[in-house]
Amino acid sequence: xxxxxxxxxxxAARRGVSRxxxxxxVFTVGVTAxxxxxxxxxLAGDPDEPVPASGxxxxxxxxxxxxxxxxxxxxxxxTVVVPAGGRGDAVRAAGAADAVPHLDVRVDxxxxxxxxxxxGSYVSDVNHYESFPTLLATxxxxxxxxxxxxxxxxxxxHGT
Amino acid sequence: MYDxxxxxxxxxTEKRRLVGAILELKRSGRYDDxxxxxxxxxxxxxxxxxxxxHMTPSFFPWHRQYxxxxxxxxxxxxxxxxxxxxxxxxxxxxxxSLWAEDxxxxxxxxxxxxxMTGPFAYATGGWTINDGVSEQPFLTRNFGRPSSPVxxxxxxxxxxxxxxxxxDAEPWNSVSGTGFRNRIEGWGIRGSRGVSxxxxxxxxxxxxxxxxxxxxxxxxxxxxxxxDLLWVRWQKAHPRSGYRPGARTGGxxxxxxxxxxxxxxxxPFGVAPSALLDHTRLYRYV
Ligand SMILES: [Cu+2]
Numbered sequence: 001x002x003x004x005x006x007x008x009x010x011x012a013a014r015r016g017v018s019r020x021x022x023x024x025x026v027f028t029v030g031v032t033a034x035x036x037x038x039x040x041x042x043l044a045g046d047p048d049e050p051v052p053a054s055g056x057x058x059x060x061x062x063x064x065x066x067x068x069x070x071x072x073x074x075x076x077x078x079t080v081v082v083p084a085g086g087r088g089d090a091v092r093a094a095g096a097a098d099a100v101p102h103l104d105v106r107v108d109x110x111x112x113x114x115x116x117x118x119x120g121s122y123v124s125d126v127n128h129y130e131s132f133p134t135l136l137a138t139x140x141x142x143x144x145x146x147x148x149x150x151x152x153x154x155x156x157x158h159g160t
Numbered sequence: 161m162y163d164x165x166x167x168x169x170x171x172x173t174e175k176r177r178l179v180g181a182i183l184e185l186k187r188s189g190r191y192d193d194x195x196x197x198x199x200x201x202x203x204x205x206x207x208x209x210x211x212x213x214h215m216t217p218s219f220f221p222w223h224r225q226y227x228x229x230x231x232x233x234x235x236x237x238x239x240x241x242x243x244x245x246x247x248x249x250x251x252x253x254x255x256x257s258l259w260a261e262d263x264x265x266x267x268x269x270x271x272x273x274x275x276m277t278g279p280f281a282y283a284t285g286g287w288t289i290n291d292g293v294s295e296q297p298f299l300t301r302n303f304g305r306p307s308s309p310v311x312x313x314x315x316x317x318x319x320x321x322x323x324x325x326x327x328d329a330e331p332w333n334s335v336s337g338t339g340f341r342n343r344i345e346g347w348g349i350r351g352s353r354g355v356s357x358x359x360x361x362x363x364x365x366x367x368x369x370x371x372x373x374x375x376x377x378x379x380x381x382x383x384x385x386x387x388d389l390l391w392v393r394w395q396k397a398h399p400r401s402g403y404r405p406g407a408r409t410g411g412x413x414x415x416x417x418x419x420x421x422x423x424x425x426x427x428p429f430g431v432a433p434s435a436l437l438d439h440t441r442l443y444r445y446v
Contacts, residue, residue: 113372116206117215118333118415119350123204125293125372129359130348131334144307145370148272149294 062101065136072143076105076135105139110151112142126151162235163446164389167244167258167382168251175263178244179279181237182378183286190233195291195375197428198226202372205333211418212427215334217327217404218420219345220391221433223384225426228442230381242443245385248361252312254303264379266301273300273367280378293371300367301377310363313346317356322394327404331414339404340394344387358387389445395437403433 062078080101103122105112113125114135121131126142142151170178185191198213201222205215213222231243251258259266265278275298280287282298289297304310321343329339334347346359355363361383362369368377375381405421420426422434 115204117335117347118205118331119335120206121350127363127370128202128372128374129346129362129370130355133350141308145302145305145366146294147300147302149296149300152293152295 063135065139067136069140069143072146073108074106074136074139074143076103076139078103078135103135105135107139107142107146107151110153112139112151114138161441162242162443164242164385164443165244165446167246167263168256170244170263172262174241177238178234178241179263181234181241183279184237185233186287192290194226194230194233195373198375199291199372201428205335205415205418209418210420210427211333211415212420214345215347216415216419217332217341218426218433219341220388221403221431221436222420222426222429224388224391224436224439225429225431227381227384227388229429231443243381243385245389245445246379246382247386248312248364248383249315249318252314258379258382264377264382265299267303268299268301268367272296272298273302275299275301275367289368289373289376292368292373292376299377301369302366304364305366305370310360310366312364313357313360317360318344318390321357322390322397325398325401327394327401329404330416332405332419333415336414344390358383388439392439392445403437 062080064077066073066075068074078101101116103114103116105114105124115123117123117131119131121133122135122138123129123131124138124142126145127138130141132138132141165174182191185194201213203209203211203213203215205211212218213226216222227243234241234243246258254267258264259278261278263278265275265280268275274296275281276283280299282288287299289299294300321340324338324340324343326339328341329336334342334345335349336342337349337352344357346356348355348359362374365377365379365383368374369379369383403422405416405419407421407423408416420433423432425432
């Protein structure tokens with residue numbers, strides 16, 4: 001079982017990471033009003049809504065927060081990797097998934113792994129069987145479920 | 161061919177042998193391999209990756225094979241045991257025999273939600289959590305999640321899902337609004353329905369069961385055996401309906417490219433859904 005897993009699951013996890021690294025080196029990284037276009041459907045999108053042509057038209061900004069919730073420090077930010085010099089439209093046309101938004105959410109400094117659902121909501125490693133409309137709601141729900149616990153400092157043994 | 165029993169009908173001896181086999185898998189390290197496998201194959205439908213286990217038509221066959229692998233490992237330890245099922249529409253209270261000292265132990269305590277009773281309590285020394293989401297080394301439960309209460313699904317919720325004559329529907333993901341699969345997997349759909357059935361049970365148990373390390377709680381297997389039984393019941397209720405989607409065609413919509421059709425082998429098992437539709441040569445539910 002361990003062998004088959006390494007051949008597929010771990011490789012898939014690695015692919016996600018290396019893909020992001022490749023994009024970072026080929027394209028510039030930016031968080032501007034323009035990059036929000038790729039993020040529009042992520043934050044406020046209806047599943048049936050087409051990907052907007054321009055972030056300005058939607059007026060959405062990447063989510064960013066920092067607060068103390070039930071005595072825990074929660075922070076979150078989204079950065080979106082976008083191509084430099086007018087290639088953004090190509091990436092946007094390919095869909096938000098290809099723009100690789102990087103979700104960085106922390107509880108007391110420890111990273112909370114978060115995934116996007118098709119409807120733009122979020123699922124975290126703490127709440128794996130329900131989703132939340134915003135990163136803030138996801139982080140708060142994780143604190144509720146964690147009780148007094150801290151997140152694990154390291155990712156699972158084979159998941160890196 | 162062997163039987164999978166309702167956990168409430170297990171004899172004292174059957175419980176003791178089942179618990180013993182689970183603890184032996186844990187001791188050997190094999191149990192944690194199963195936990196990690198589930199974690200690694202959890203792919204969400206906002207990601208552009210193949211999706212075999214969740215938010216996908218192959219939710220049922222993938223977990224059937226996953227349970228079979230686990231059960232094979234259990235039966236290598238003790239050939240007399242099998243995975244029992246937990247019918248949470250009937251045994252729906254914290255006082256159910258499932259949660260007694262001789263089977264799974266009870267709810268977590270207030271504060272750190274540590275399970276303090278039964279064979280999987282940390283203090284017994286046999287159940288240390290190595291691959292959890294939190295750094296806690298012990299099993300946690302939080303029945304009904306008092307901070308934002310959750311109930312167990314009822315018979316009506318299951319009946320509604322079983323009534324749907326279509327196995328699954330476009331876009332073949334967590335927002336599929338019709339189809340037996342997502343009605344049982346139970347993703348909430350904005351403006352239409354809330355979390356239900358399979359997902360709701362994970363939330364009700366809470367603690368370890370609500371997160372990425374859910375198989376760390378042995379109730380995971382009992383829960384998924386019942387999910388597997390619901391698939392059997394749906395097949396019986398709709399003999400003319402079958403697994404969907406079938407072969408890829410140009411007109412396939414939604415997430416068709418990322419999901420597994422009837423004859424497409426699912427990782428990591430290399431088994432296609434079509435090979436898992438009939439469980440009767442392997443085990444039966446009693
Ligand atoms: Cu499950």
